[in-house]
Amino acid sequence: MNLKALSRWTEKELKYLLLVPTILLLLILTVYPLIFAIIASLHTINIRTGERSFVGLKNFIQIMSDNLFWNALKNTAIYSGVGVTIEFTFGLGLALLLNTRLAGRNVFRALLLTPMMLPPIVVAVIFKIMYIPDFGVLNYLLGLIGIKGMIWEASVKTALFSLIILDIWEWTPFMFLILLAGLQAIPTDPYEAAIVDGANKFQIFKFITWPLLIPAVLIALLLRLMDTLRIFDQVFIMTGGGPANATETISLYIYRHAFRFSNIGYATAMSFIMLIITVIISNVFINRLKAEEVFTL
Amino acid sequence: MNRLARNLLIALLLLGLLASVFGGGKQEKAKTSGKLVLATLNSIEGQTTKKALIEYGKLKGIKVEFVEAPYSNLFEKEVLDMSKKTGLYDIVLLDDPWFTQYAENGWLTDLGPFFKKRGESGLSDDFIPTSAAICRYPYKTGKVYAMPFFGNAQMFFYRKDLFADYGLNRAPKTWDEAYSVMKKITDAGNGIYGYVLRGQQGNPVVAQFMPVFWSFGGRMFNEDKSVVRIDTPEALTALNFFLKLKDVSPPGAESFNAQQLATYMLQGKAASTINWPAFVPTFEDPKQSKVVGKIGYSPIPAGTVKGSSEIGHWLVAIPEGAKNKDLAFDFIHWATSAKNQKDYALKMGTPPTRISVFTDPELTKMPKFKYFLVLKDAIANSTPRPRISNWNEVENTFGIYLSKAVAGEITPKEALAKSQVEVEKLMKKAGYIK
Numbered sequence: 001m002n003l004k005a006l007s008r009w010t011e012k013e014l015k016y017l018l019l020v021p022t023i024l025l026l027l028i029l030t031v032y033p034l035i036f037a038i039i040a041s042l043h044t045i046n047i048r049t050g051e052r053s054f055v056g057l058k059n060f061i062q063i064m065s066d067n068l069f070w071n072a073l074k075n076t077a078i079y080s081g082v083g084v085t086i087e088f089t090f091g092l093g094l095a096l097l098l099n100t101r102l103a104g105r106n107v108f109r110a111l112l113l114t115p116m117m118l119p120p121i122v123v124a125v126i127f128k129i130m131y132i133p134d135f136g137v138l139n140y141l142l143g144l145i146g147i148k149g150m151i152w153e154a155s156v157k158t159a160l161f162s163l164i165i166l167d168i169w170e171w172t173p174f175m176f177l178i179l180l181a182g183l184q185a186i187p188t189d190p191y192e193a194a195i196v197d198g199a200n201k202f203q204i205f206k207f208i209t210w211p212l213l214i215p216a217v218l219i220a221l222l223l224r225l226m227d228t229l230r231i232f233d234q235v236f237i238m239t240g241g242g243p244a245n246a247t248e249t250i251s252l253y254i255y256r257h258a259f260r261f262s263n264i265g266y267a268t269a270m271s272f273i274m275l276i277i278t279v280i281i282s283n284v285f286i287n288r289l290k291a292e293e294v295f296t297l
Numbered sequence: 298m299n300r301l302a303r304n305l306l307i308a309l310l311l312l313g314l315l316a317s318v319f320g321g322g323k324q325e326k327a328k329t330s331g332k333l334v335l336a337t338l339n340s341i342e343g344q345t346t347k348k349a350l351i352e353y354g355k356l357k358g359i360k361v362e363f364v365e366a367p368y369s370n371l372f373e374k375e376v377l378d379m380s381k382k383t384g385l386y387d388i389v390l391l392d393d394p395w396f397t398q399y400a401e402n403g404w405l406t407d408l409g410p411f412f413k414k415r416g417e418s419g420l421s422d423d424f425i426p427t428s429a430a431i432c433r434y435p436y437k438t439g440k441v442y443a444m445p446f447f448g449n450a451q452m453f454f455y456r457k458d459l460f461a462d463y464g465l466n467r468a469p470k471t472w473d474e475a476y477s478v479m480k481k482i483t484d485a486g487n488g489i490y491g492y493v494l495r496g497q498q499g500n501p502v503v504a505q506f507m508p509v510f511w512s513f514g515g516r517m518f519n520e521d522k523s524v525v526r527i528d529t530p531e532a533l534t535a536l537n538f539f540l541k542l543k544d545v546s547p548p549g550a551e552s553f554n555a556q557q558l559a560t561y562m563l564q565g566k567a568a569s570t571i572n573w574p575a576f577v578p579t580f581e582d583p584k585q586s587k588v589v590g591k592i593g594y595s596p597i598p599a600g601t602v603k604g605s606s607e608i609g610h611w612l613v614a615i616p617e618g619a620k621n622k623d624l625a626f627d628f629i630h631w632a633t634s635a636k637n638q639k640d641y642a643l644k645m646g647t648p649p650t651r652i653s654v655f656t657d658p659e660l661t662k663m664p665k666f667k668y669f670l671v672l673k674d675a676i677a678n679s680t681p682r683p684r685i686s687n688w689n690e691v692e693n694t695f696g697i698y699l700s701k702a703v704a705g706e707i708t709p710k711e712a713l714a715k716s717q718v719e720v721e722k723l724m725k726k727a728g729y730i731k
Contacts, residue, residue: 047380048398048686049727068697132557133549134488134566154496154552156704242498243551244701259373260689262380 041269048262059269069270071245072253075160079249080228083167087224088217090168091175096205098176099183109180116173124237127166128153131238153238159246166234171227175220182216183209215292222285229278250274332360333624336375336386339365341575342447342611345645346390349632359624368392375616379404384618387625393431393610396443398686400434405442406615411626412441420444421651423635425676428610428650436684443614444633445650450679451508451606452671454562454580455569457593459489468595472512472538475569475598476545482568483545491545493567497554498700503692506699507607507682508571509542510535512600517683517691517720522729527695528717535600536702536709543703551704563587571597573609574672578646581665594668596675608679610650648672687727694719 044055063069094112098105115123130136131152139149153162190208199207232251235241241248250270258267335350337343347363354361364386366374372395378385379399391399399405412419419441420429428445430437453475455468460478469475479491495505510517513535516526526532543550547561559576561567565587579585580592597604613629615622631637638649639657646665649655655673660666682688695716702712724730 047376048402050380050402128552128557129560131549132560134547134561135564151549151551154549156551156706159552239552240497240499240501240554242502242697242700243496243704244706245498245697246704256693259369259376260693261687262376 037268037272040265041272043265045265045268046262047264055265059266060273062266063270063273068245068248068253069250072248072250075246075248076229076231076250078160079164079167079231080225083164083171083228084221084224086164086168087172087175088221090172091179091220092217094172094176095179095183099180112173112176114173115170116177118170120170120233121237123166123170124234127162127234128238131162153247154243156244156246159239159243163234163238163247166238167228167231171224175224178216178220178223179213182213182220185216186212215289218285218289218292222282222289225281225285226278229274229281331621331624332362333387333621333628334362334364334385335388335390336364336366336371336378337390338371338611339367341645342647343371343390345641345647346446346611346613346632348645349637349641350388350628353628353631357624375399379616379618382616382618384616384620386616387619387621388629389614389616390446391443391612391614393608393612394682394688394692396431396612396614397434397436397684397688399614400439400442401686404617406617406619406622406626408441408444408615408626411623411630415630423651423653425650425652425655425673427608427676427679427681431608431610431681431684432612436681443612444629445610446613446629446633447611448648448650448655448672448676449573449575449609449611450672450675451504451571451597451609452574452668452675453569453571453595453597453604453606454576455593455595456565456588456591458591459568460593468593469598472509472598472600472604476538476541479542479545479569488566490547490561490567491569492542493553493558493561493570494539494543494546494550494703495553495555495558495570495572496543496546496550496700496703497552499696500692501554501696502699502703503696504607504609505571506535506539507680508597508605509539509600511680512597512602512604513538514600514602518685518724518729522683522685522724523731525717525721525724525730527720528713531601532713533709536699536713538600540702540709551700562592571606574648574668577668578665590664594671596671596678603678605678605680606675608676608681642666650676685724685727685729687723690723691720694723 041059042054042056043052044059045052098109098112102108130138131154133139133149133151133154136152138152142149151158153159186209190212191204194204194208230251231249232255235247235249235252236255239247241252254267254270254274257263257270333350333354335346337346343365347365350361350363364374371390372392375386375389375391375395379389380402409419420432424445425448428448432441432443432445433439434442453468455475459482460466460469463478463481465474465478469478476491482489482491495501510532513531515529515531515535518525547567555572555576558567558570558572559579562570562572562576562580563586574594577594581589583589597606613632615625615629619625633650635649635651635653638651638654639660641647642649642654642660648669652673654660655669661669683691685691698707698712698716698719701707702709707715721730
């Protein structure tokens with residue numbers, strides 16, 4: 001083999017060689033755990049008792065009749081559905097408002113981003129103090145405008161709702177940010193043409209802004225949905241899943257089985273179901289994004 | 298260049314990578330001799346243990362390392378290390394309810410031979426008997442697998458001034474006596490509540506209920522854990538009284554944890570509570586507290602039988618896979634000595650486990666340690682959480698139904714009946730019920 005052949009080889013094959021570390025990392029960090037998870041979900045694995053036996057689909061069958069799992073799934077669905085819808089509505093409103101030539105809009109934009117910068121744990125701790133019915137600031141403020149204070153995260157009826165409020169406060173800015181970016185990416189000429197043609201503001205929004213904003217809308221919704229489906233920290237700090245299991249979410253329930261009860265097999269099976277649900281939901285959005293030709297795979 | 302050469306090159310590269318990964322591992326292992334690694338909590342108790350180890354390292358000229366974690370994280374780390382016998386830690390700080398599970402699985406080192414080497418028969422008689430009992434597996438009678446480091450047991454905290462205003466010039470002896478004062482305080486409508494209940498689902502509500510349960514003669518299991526005794530008349534009396542306590546508590550108690558209890562007491566908005574002694578220094582700190590000197594500390598009032606609080610010690614133990622057991626034992630023996638426990642009490646305010654430190658006049662004459670004698674009695678009269686290896690699961694299940702009862706979703710009778718069924722299932726699964 002001569003030098004020339006070597007250099008030709010390097011030129012042709014080097015790219016594959018350089019990919020080796022990345023592929024290796026991918027194998028170790030994603031493919032291996034995934035395969036391990038599939039295997040684990042078919043076993044009863046208990047770290048505490050050292051039990052490790054193949055049980056086939058028993059874990060999944062047990063999950064189907066596990067009321068606590070369904071309750072957690074229901075809570076998570078409400079949390080995601082209601083939370084993301086409201087965040088989206090607020091986010092869109094704010095983005096539309098601050099996309100106009102409003103005085104001091106840069107200040108507003110910067111201020112709006114602060115909630116997102118705080119660690120969720122800190123937000124949860126602060127909200128827990130604000131929610132104290134007796135001397136929490138929320139009931140105090142309500143009292144000032146003559147509304148009788150209520151019990152927030154401590155009542156079965158309002159607990160989940162109180163957690164959603166926190167999520168809305170913290171993550172509306174995220175929606176706002178993506179939608180604003182989407183709005184600013186829309187070229188100005190269709191607007192000019194529309195104004196020339198005498199379209200009113202509603203028509204402009206319906207026929208120009210909204211269709212062109214769809215990709216940003218899809219991305220914002222997708223990211224937030226995936227995020228809320230695995231909500232953990234706020235619930236862990238604020239309610240621990242209570243009162244009366246009213247705020248138990250899937251992540252919290254999985255965590256309990258995996259780390260508190262050492263029930264790894266069962267927990268993995270639940271994670272797997274969650275993974276499938278998440279993949280199905282995200283695929284709806286991703287297919288839509290492909291149809292919008294935002295990206296191609 | 299043919300395919301073979303290319304494949305060889307890739308294989309070589311892979312080998313190199315693997316070698317660097319595993320080679321690195323080996324080097325790490327060789328270095329650990331003469332070093333102590335501690336798994337510890339990020340609380341005051343954990344900080345004190347860390348400080349003790351640093352001091353010990355200086356004394357003996359050895360290297361020391363720490364892994365610090367918050368409460369539930371620490372449990373996860375320790376379980377992972379010990380179940381895989383990786384020997385990452387030489388010393389672990391553990392909460393006593395974790396002990397049964399650790400010892401039952403053979404994860405901890407039997408300390409007997411180490412005591413023998415020193416010519417000692419076992420744990421010193423100076424440790425409070427209830428503190429020593431939780432370091433043995435099986436409970437009270439078995440081998441010693443840990444040493445008690447920080448003594449904790451719940452106490453009844455009450456506002457001496459308010460209780461006196463309503464006609465009680467001493468600590469309440471019974472729950473009835475206490476409740477009648479609490480009711481008057483709440484009904485007076487001054488914005489002060491007679492009691493503040495820790496009602497958050499899970500560990501908090503169970504920890505709050507247990508002392509009430511015990512003081513009405515309840516026991517969760519029989520002696521060998523083969524019978525569950527949750528759905529009993531004693532438990533019903535206890536739970537009904539527990540809900541009465543909730544009625545004289547502030548609204549929102551369904552989600553309160555220890556911190557909210559402390560806040561209500563510090564603000565002078567609640568007249569009594571059951572909580573851990575760790576909050577005493579805060580109550581007596583003028584910067585944070587509006588009630589300095591006004592809070593009395595007493596054992597849990599009696600219900601139908603003598604009151605008993607939950608014990609909650611921090612223990613130090615040596616994992617079975619530890620690499621430096623002799624040195625580790627020397628450290629825990631040294632750290633739990635009377636001289637050192639007194640030193641930590643003075644410097645860090647942590648409670649000891651030795652009778653001689655609790656009764657040390659030099660400490661008890663200081664205002665901030667006036668509760669030591671009460672705490673010593675509370676510990677001596679305390680009851681441990683049931684010594685079962687699946688306590689986490691049982692506590693979680695019981696916690697759900699207690700939370701439902703406290704939230705008024707189901708009746709006390711229903712809560713107990715359902716807990717009974719669910720806990721029996723768990724006990725069967727764990728092999729306690731044959």
